[in-house]
Amino acid sequence: MDEFLLAAAGVIVLTVAVGLARILRGPDDVDRLMAVQLLGAGGIAALLLTAYATRVPGVDDVALGLALLAAFAAMAFLNHLDASEGESE
Amino acid sequence: MTPSVLAGLVGAALVGLGLYGLISNPHPLRKLLAFNLVGSGVFLVFGIVARRGAAAGFAFDPVPQAMVITGIVVAFAASALAVALILRLAAASGKVTLDPRAWTKPGEGGQ
Amino acid sequence: MSVLAALDLGLALLVVGVAAWTVSARNLFAAVVGYVAYGLLLALVWVRLYAPDVALTEAAVGGGVTGVLLVTAGKRLDALASAEIGAPPGRGLKIFAGALAALVAGALAWVVLTLPSTPPSLAPAAAEAASGPGAGLGNPITAVLISYRSFDTMLEKVVLILAVLGVWSVGADAAWGRAPAPLRKPEPDGAMILLAQVLAPVGLLIGLHIFWVGADAPGGAFQGGALLAAMGMVAMMARLMAPPRIDSRKLRLALVAGPAVFLVVGVAGLMLAGHLFAYPQNFAKPLILFIEAFMVVSIAVALPMLVSGPPDGGAK
Amino acid sequence: MSDLFSLVAICAGVFFFFAGTVGLLRFPDSLTRLHALSKADNLGLGLVVLGLIPRADTPLAALKLVVVWALALVSGASTAQLIGRALRRGRK
Numbered sequence: 001m002d003e004f005l006l007a008a009a010g011v012i013v014l015t016v017a018v019g020l021a022r023i024l025r026g027p028d029d030v031d032r033l034m035a036v037q038l039l040g041a042g043g044i045a046a047l048l049l050t051a052y053a054t055r056v057p058g059v060d061d062v063a064l065g066l067a068l069l070a071a072f073a074a075m076a077f078l079n080h081l082d083a084s085e086g087e088s089e
Numbered sequence: 090m091t092p093s094v095l096a097g098l099v100g101a102a103l104v105g106l107g108l109y110g111l112i113s114n115p116h117p118l119r120k121l122l123a124f125n126l127v128g129s130g131v132f133l134v135f136g137i138v139a140r141r142g143a144a145a146g147f148a149f150d151p152v153p154q155a156m157v158i159t160g161i162v163v164a165f166a167a168s169a170l171a172v173a174l175i176l177r178l179a180a181a182s183g184k185v186t187l188d189p190r191a192w193t194k195p196g197e198g199g200q
Numbered sequence: 201m202s203v204l205a206a207l208d209l210g211l212a213l214l215v216v217g218v219a220a221w222t223v224s225a226r227n228l229f230a231a232v233v234g235y236v237a238y239g240l241l242l243a244l245v246w247v248r249l250y251a252p253d254v255a256l257t258e259a260a261v262g263g264g265v266t267g268v269l270l271v272t273a274g275k276r277l278d279a280l281a282s283a284e285i286g287a288p289p290g291r292g293l294k295i296f297a298g299a300l301a302a303l304v305a306g307a308l309a310w311v312v313l314t315l316p317s318t319p320p321s322l323a324p325a326a327a328e329a330a331s332g333p334g335a336g337l338g339n340p341i342t343a344v345l346i347s348y349r350s351f352d353t354m355l356e357k358v359v360l361i362l363a364v365l366g367v368w369s370v371g372a373d374a375a376w377g378r379a380p381a382p383l384r385k386p387e388p389d390g391a392m393i394l395l396a397q398v399l400a401p402v403g404l405l406i407g408l409h410i411f412w413v414g415a416d417a418p419g420g421a422f423q424g425g426a427l428l429a430a431m432g433m434v435a436m437m438a439r440l441m442a443p444p445r446i447d448s449r450k451l452r453l454a455l456v457a458g459p460a461v462f463l464v465v466g467v468a469g470l471m472l473a474g475h476l477f478a479y480p481q482n483f484a485k486p487l488i489l490f491i492e493a494f495m496v497v498s499i500a501v502a503l504p505m506l507v508s509g510p511p512d513g514g515a516k
Numbered sequence: 517m518s519d520l521f522s523l524v525a526i527c528a529g530v531f532f533f534f535a536g537t538v539g540l541l542r543f544p545d546s547l548t549r550l551h552a553l554s555k556a557d558n559l560g561l562g563l564v565v566l567g568l569i570p571r572a573d574t575p576l577a578a579l580k581l582v583v584v585w586a587l588a589l590v591s592g593a594s595t596a597q598l599i600g601r602a603l604r605r606g607r608k
Binding site for chain 1: 204207210211218229236237243248250252259275383388402403410413423430438
Binding site: 092093094095096097098099100101102103104105106107108109110112113114115116118119121122123125126129130132133134136137151152154155156157158159161162163164165166167168169170172173174175176177179180183185 | 235249257276298300302306340345366367371
């Protein structure tokens with residue numbers, strides 16, 4: 001069963017890595033943002049799967065932190081995207 | 090190849106990539122980003138020492154890990170200070186560059 | 201364990217690939233997006249190295265907060281009207297930089313491959329610290345941070361305060377004492393406000409939980425504090441909260457609380473337990489949690505202030 | 517029995533990650549790509565979490581898994597909304 005969990009994690013990492021090609025290609029910043037979101041979800045899934053297979057302690061808290069931070073990063077990028085209007089310092 | 094050796098090699102590659110970016114990118118914020126890459130590479134190399142030093146009944150050596158944690162926070166503090174200086178420089182001079190040639194031309198540099 | 205080895209290799213390639221993208225991306229925003237993705241991936245690598253504490257700190261501070269710092273800085277830089285960017289370097293410099301980088305990376309890789317097989321380690325000493333003065337701490341990282349290397353940790357907090365002072369002092373003279381510019385100027389969208397209203401309280405709870413379990417499990421003051429800082433910035437980005445004035449007494453008290461309490465307890469240890477930063481045997485664990493609680497406050501306040509930048513406004 | 521459940525749920529999760537990525541790469545414009553992304557985010561991670569719940573040691577660990585998913589759902593839903601609006605206003 002552990003082998004299966006690891007294999008699933010591997011497939012997800014691979015899939016998401018291919019999705020990162022979207023970051024490279026763009027063409028818009030929005031697409032890059034979406035690729036990072038996909039990476040966030042996939043990374044958390046792979047983290048949980050690996051952690052349950054290798055029994056590293058305390059990884060559920062790391063997963064919680066990553067889930068928070070993925071949302072935080074997405075919010076910061078959106079803040080950049082739609083706040084460019086009316087910005088003057 | 091054990092995971093720790095692999096991670097150490099990744100760290101070495103990151104230091105190289107960051108160094109290249111630090112020298113070749115003209116944008117100061119990009120330089121800062123590259124510098125952070127160097128930093129995390131160094132942390133990774135440092136961290137595998139932690140993984141290898143599995144002594145005293147730990148799965149890892151907690152001393153380097155604790156130092157990496159403080160190091161990450163200090164690196165962030167330094168980055169924030171650098172950002173403040175870059176912004177101030179740009180506001181004072183209207184130039185977003187660290188290139189010394191840009192400063193030899195006549196123009197107000199700083200206040 | 202060949203599946204695991206393949207997973208490790210894939211992850212390693214991915215990290216290096218995203219780092220390369222960060223260096224070579226055409227614009228700043230794309231590079232920062234790459235950098236945040238890189239921070240998330242690096243956290244996975246740290247988990248594989250059995251360092252969940254480092255993974256959390258790296259993801260929170262290295263990836264998330266640094267990413268926001270750079271995005272905000274890029275936006276402010278764009279707003280400075282006549283900003284001109286220096287010319288890209290010539291081919292000669294690029295070749296030189298590439299050669300230098302390859303040399304350094306190669307040398308480091310050689311060092312990594314030829315490390316002695318039984319490395320010298322401070323782990324026994326740290327184990328002693330974990331079972332001695334830091335008695336009852338199940339998480340050796342916390343024991344090292346607060347007990348074995350307590351002086352480092354205290355000074356590291358001082359560095360954080362110095363950085364905040366440095367950032368503040370870069371502001372214009374006339375702006376001294378005012379609040380930093382908000383992370384966002386226009387009114388945010390309803391969806392963003394909702395997201396912040398859900399995220400911030402849940403994140404607060406998770407941050408406190410990670411701080412609290414830090415004595416015995418992965419987690420602790422740095423990790424919890426960094427998450428709380430991120431949630432503070434979430435509230436600032438949705439304009440639920442404005443950056444405070446930098447002459448606010450509360451703000452300054454919160455900034456110095458961590459190192460001050462640490463120092464006071466440390467000096468008290470000199471009198472009660474014999475040497476600086478020694479904790480009396482029976483009170484070690486509650487004392488350490490007490491110090492950590494104030495450090496969480498200091499970190500959670502210092503990081504958003506560092507991102508917010510110098511005070512804004514005043515006469516032109 | 518619980519192994520079989522985990523197996524099925526995780527396989528389904530992997531499938532949705534795969535489908536989401538294919539969509540992100542192949543769909544013609546940003547709005548349709550957004551649609552593909554939300555499947556990977558919500559269903560992919562959700563099914564993986566669902567598959568891991570029977571393997572959690574304590575109820576608290578299971579609760580944390582659910583919270584991870586809930587966070588992904590909340591942030592996915594609101595960022596999708598915000599991305600959609602940014603696209604409609606032509607800011608990308």
